[in-house]
Amino acid sequence: MTLTVALIVMSASASIGLSGLIAETRVPPGQxxxxxxxxxxGMISYTRWPExxxxxxxxxxxxxxxxxxxxxxxxxxxxxxxxxxxxxxxPTRGCDVLYFGTMTDADRQRMLRSIRDQPVLSIxxxxxxxxxxxxxxxxxxxxxxxxxxxxxxxxxxxxxxxPRVLRIALxxxxxx
Amino acid sequence: xxxAARLPSLRRVLxxxxxxxxxxxxxxxxxxxxxxxxxxxxxYAGQNLHxxxxxxxxxxxxxxxxxxxxxxxQSIAPLLEAGVAGxxxxxPDGTVLATAEREATDKSLARWIADRLFFAxxxxxxxxxxxxxxxxxxVRGEGSAVAAYIRDGILGTLVxxxxxGLAAWLLSRRLxxxxxxxxxxxxxxxxxxxxxxxxxxxxxxxxxxxVEALRTDFNALxxxxxxxxxxxxxxxETLSHKASHDALTGLPNRAHFERRAxxxxxxxxxxxxxxxxxxxxxxxxxxxxxxxxxxxGDVVLIETAARIRSCLRAxxxxxxxxxxxxxxxxxxxxxxxxxxxxxxxxxxxxAEPIRLPSGETxxxxxxxxxxxxxxxxxxxxxxxxxxxAAMYAAKGSLRARQQGV
Numbered sequence: 001m002t003l004t005v006a007l008i009v010m011s012a013s014a015s016i017g018l019s020g021l022i023a024e025t026r027v028p029p030g031q032x033x034x035x036x037x038x039x040x041x042g043m044i045s046y047t048r049w050p051e052x053x054x055x056x057x058x059x060x061x062x063x064x065x066x067x068x069x070x071x072x073x074x075x076x077x078x079x080x081x082x083x084x085x086x087x088x089x090x091p092t093r094g095c096d097v098l099y100f101g102t103m104t105d106a107d108r109q110r111m112l113r114s115i116r117d118q119p120v121l122s123i124x125x126x127x128x129x130x131x132x133x134x135x136x137x138x139x140x141x142x143x144x145x146x147x148x149x150x151x152x153x154x155x156x157x158x159x160x161x162x163p164r165v166l167r168i169a170l171x172x173x174x175x176x
Numbered sequence: 177x178x179x180a181a182r183l184p185s186l187r188r189v190l191x192x193x194x195x196x197x198x199x200x201x202x203x204x205x206x207x208x209x210x211x212x213x214x215x216x217x218x219x220y221a222g223q224n225l226h227x228x229x230x231x232x233x234x235x236x237x238x239x240x241x242x243x244x245x246x247x248x249x250q251s252i253a254p255l256l257e258a259g260v261a262g263x264x265x266x267x268p269d270g271t272v273l274a275t276a277e278r279e280a281t282d283k284s285l286a287r288w289i290a291d292r293l294f295f296a297x298x299x300x301x302x303x304x305x306x307x308x309x310x311x312x313x314x315v316r317g318e319g320s321a322v323a324a325y326i327r328d329g330i331l332g333t334l335v336x337x338x339x340x341g342l343a344a345w346l347l348s349r350r351l352x353x354x355x356x357x358x359x360x361x362x363x364x365x366x367x368x369x370x371x372x373x374x375x376x377x378x379x380x381x382x383x384x385x386x387v388e389a390l391r392t393d394f395n396a397l398x399x400x401x402x403x404x405x406x407x408x409x410x411x412x413e414t415l416s417h418k419a420s421h422d423a424l425t426g427l428p429n430r431a432h433f434e435r436r437a438x439x440x441x442x443x444x445x446x447x448x449x450x451x452x453x454x455x456x457x458x459x460x461x462x463x464x465x466x467x468x469x470x471x472x473g474d475v476v477l478i479e480t481a482a483r484i485r486s487c488l489r490a491x492x493x494x495x496x497x498x499x500x501x502x503x504x505x506x507x508x509x510x511x512x513x514x515x516x517x518x519x520x521x522x523x524x525x526x527a528e529p530i531r532l533p534s535g536e537t538x539x540x541x542x543x544x545x546x547x548x549x550x551x552x553x554x555x556x557x558x559x560x561x562x563x564x565a566a567m568y569a570a571k572g573s574l575r576a577r578q579q580g581v
Binding site: 026035038039042045046076078147162164165167168 | 234235237238239241242243244245247248250251305306307308
């Protein structure tokens with residue numbers, strides 16, 4: 001038991017060094033869209049905005065592969081959710097969640113700069129190393145969906161992430 | 177006596193009673209405390225399981241949301257503390273997401289009993305996220321803590337029982353000193369009084385009021401008994417004196433005289449010594465009695481006896497055989513000259529007149545005959561006969577002298 005606690009403390013400190021934490025979800029074949037939607041909903045449910053938001057707006061930008069289930073995110077997020085498309089590098093005003101698909105680094109940097117210190121939750125669909133500057137980075141594998149958490153990105157944002165999510169996220173080395 | 181020996185001693189009875197009372201009290205108290213503590217610990221253990229369940233549900237909620245078994249296990253593992261056998265996370269459909277279990281190290285009977293009594297059923301706590309139930313935490317408790325309490329409680333009670341037994345033993349020793357020893361002293365004194373008739377065995381003071389009262393009464397009783405016994409002895413001495421002595425003159429009577437004469441003869445025979453037996457008879461007693469009355473006769477007899485006695489040594493014996501008949505034993509060694517001297521002294525003393533109560537005076541003359549052992553007789557009867565004959569011879573010569581005058 002003591003060993004387990006030590007392991008968790010160690011993993012937490014190690015993950016800060018790597019600036020990323022990973023959690024993961026098993027995926028039944030052919031259901032990646034649903035699992036990704038549920039994972040994003042879970043992220044939203046553990047995120048706290050400075051002012052309560054009864055309805056959230058998710059802005060999806062760039063080329064995405066797993067957004068077909070976003071229509072049902074509301075179930076797992078626990079509130080009303082509206083999805084809209086934003087052009088890469090375009091304005092982010094009105095977005096509560098910014099979901100990044102594949103786009104150029106310059107576009108992403110521009111968009112991230114525009115939401116710096118703003119109450120916007122940023123999620124990257126295809127950034128396995130999680131160095132792009134978003135708070136969450138999805139890791140979609142054939143049999144499971146995981147995510148990493150960037151502590152640096154959380155500190156640059158006005159939204160707050162429930163510490164329990166930090167606890168369940170594993171460092172990269174342990175993700176298996 | 178054998179019945180009394182089979183009975184238990186007072187100390188044993190007191191010690192047994194002490195032991196029973198204290199053992200009962202300690203046993204009852206220990207059992208009560210044990211059961212009360214047992215119930216309280218059981219209740220706390222149940223509450224603890226609910227608390228652990230809620231805690232596990234809170235920290236594992238994200239793992240359920242993200243459907244992550246590894247994270248779920250890591251969330252609940254730190255909560256596996258003493259008293260928790262296992263935590264299971266169940267999804268709403270009843271399938272298991274993660275399980276953490278502790279291996280039981282305590283396999284004692286007490287643990288088994290505690291498990292059956294308090295932890296037979298697992299505790300279920302719902303996991304709530306965003307107002308809906310997303311899963312269930314199932315916590316199974318284990319009774320090692322309660323078992324340790326049972327063991328410690330029984331051990332403590334046993335130690336208390338042993339200490340109590342020791343205390344009862346010490347108390348009974350104290351009782352022995354305070355009650356049993358004084359009672360034993362009284363019993364011993366009574367026993368020695370009965371056996372040895374010693375009356376100086378007084379019982380020493382006791383430290384308990386009742387025993388002390390008993391002791392005082394006992395000593396008083398002994399003292400009274402001693403007085404009574406002494407009185408009885410004096411009475412006996414008086415009676416035996418009366419039986420062996422002449423009431424009028426206080427001299428030994430015939431029976432006593434014969435006993436002493438026989439004793440003296442035995443001693444003389446053993447010591448190869450000689451001794452003298454004198455026979456004394458009043459010559460003029462009957463006329464005095466006739467002329468002056470019986471009271472005067474008594475006075476004359478008393479005075480005659482006193483005068484005969486006054487002529488003898490302490491070891492010599494003077495006895496009144498009856499009427500005006502007396503006998504004297506001159507203790508060995510004595511012979512003819514002693515017989516002569518004593519006869520002369522008695523005759524001389526009797527020559528003095530005796531004053532009667534009426535104021536008149538009379539003179540009593542005596543005839544004395546002697547026999548000397550062993551020359552005049554080897555046995556008492558012969559010796560007495562010789563003395564008797566000598567006395568009558570003396571009386572005859574006196575009469576002849578008187579008639580001749």
